[in-house]
Amino acid sequence: MPFHAFEVSLDLVRSLRRPLESIRRRNPELHRQIRAAASSVSLNLAEGRRRRGKDRTHLWRVAAGSAEEVRAALRVAVAWGELSEAAIRPSLALADRLLAMLWPLTR
Numbered sequence: 001m002p003f004h005a006f007e008v009s010l011d012l013v014r015s016l017r018r019p020l021e022s023i024r025r026r027n028p029e030l031h032r033q034i035r036a037a038a039s040s041v042s043l044n045l046a047e048g049r050r051r052r053g054k055d056r057t058h059l060w061r062v063a064a065g066s067a068e069e070v071r072a073a074l075r076v077a078v079a080w081g082e083l084s085e086a087a088i089r090p091s092l093a094l095a096d097r098l099l100a101m102l103w104p105l106t107r
Helices: 004-015 019-025 028-049 054-077 087-105
Strands: none
Touching: 004 019, 004 028, 004 054, 004 087, 019 028, 019 054, 019 087, 028 054, 054 087
């Protein structure tokens, strides 16, 4: 059975490919941080799926925190002039969708 939140997290990673290329040239440290946070979302969702009880909820909360970190880092990149608002719009929409999916899982 597909885990839809995990699939959306992979869509988020795919949506970051082009924006991250621009960031990598201008700000390698921020590039690494966004890449790590986006990977953390997917990896924690997958691990949490196989856990039970508080472990599961904790990992899904970590995934939600990492998704929020991705959102913030993209907005920071825009604030620094490294990306345009239009360039991050698809990724922000996916992060928002994912956070909405995680909200009931983390409560």
